[in-house]
Amino acid sequence: MHEARFYISEKEGKVRCTLCPHECLVAEGKHGSCKVRLNQDGKLFSEVYGRIAALNLDPIEKKPLYHFFPGQQILSVGTAGCNLHCLFCQNDSLSQHGVDENRHSITTDPAALMRKALAVPGNIGIAYTYNEPFVFYEFMADCARQAHQAGLRNVVVSNGYLNPAPLQELLPLIDAFNIDLKAFSDDFYRRQTGGRLQPVLESLQIIAEAKKHLEITNLVIPTLNDSAEEFESMVQWIAEKLGKAVPLHLSRYFPAYRLSLPPTPSVLLEKFYRIARGYLDFVYLGNVSDDTRSATYCPNCLAPLITRHRYETNLNRLTPDGKCADCGYPVPVVLN
DSSP: OEEOSSEEEOGGGOEEEOSSTTOOEEOTTOBOTTSSEEEETTEEEETTTTEESEEEEEEGGGTTOSSBSTTOEEEEEEOSOOSOOOTTOTTHHHHTOOGGGOTTOEEOOHHHHHHHHHHSTTEEEEEEOSSOGGGGHHHHHHHHHHHHHTTOEEEEEEOOOOOHHHHHHHGGGOSEEEEEOOOSOHHHIIIIISSOHHHHHHHHHHHHHTTOEEEEEEEEOTTTSOOHHHHHHHHHHIIIIIOTTSOEEEEEOOOBTTBOOOOOOHHHHHHHHHHHHTTOSOEEEESSOOSGGGSEEOTTTOOEEEEEETTEEEOTTBOTTSBBTTTOOBOOOBOO
16 A cells, blocks of 8 residues: 555544545545555555556547547556546446446556556557546555656546645646536536536536646536536636637446436537537537538638548548648647
């Protein structure tokens, strides 16, 4: 185990974790809400430092990131644990379990992970993903620091449920974020995830203000977050607070974990796509077979700059310096 950061000692041997907005008061021998931060003898420890539960080479589009090294691959790593408990979790076998419940983990360290990342031909860096990366904050920070020193990129795929101080400290090490904005309703967050909306909005604003590459994912769930009025308020907020150039990925829900509602109708995703395009320059439909709505179009002349078929990416009308080949409009895509 590795001593955790961001906690304070309380009375009677308890500790207060200050990593995320839950700020769990953890008694001796107990875990926080994330299931992987343990109070042992009045100190808080991370049980997932170097305990890898998933390690794969993925297309960067799978994160999803469409404007960050499109068409490239990235080594993706995750552990057990999550600080939210979404009833619709799409990866509950990792996120909703602690270390003792995950029998397939391997043990490594930042240096070994770095050697593996550097040995993969064409790999652009490391993505911290699959479960919630901030629950393995210490391991992520150590890996990200070494990755930057080695010239690799760092990507975080997160629910954004984090206190400002840990996020601010990590920002210099991270090149790109995809944040899951699950809904634009605090009631939804409390009922369906066990969290709150406002801390996620604050994280998004901190990332945007730091000028880090940012993309957002919204999983559309029938009857739970499918209000057109609420969705329009969300995309309007994104445009006003974060910028209309921030890419938004709309994903189709499928029954998972503890939620058995039917899958999201394609017609609903298409409706939300049209609403979002009224406010944002770049909107995408994910995990559906829709090449038209997964393409990147020039905001100025509407030329299709990047086309995608599943994870096949073609930068057919985007110049090497990130401009539209037809009209010369600069497009916010990180290419190098």
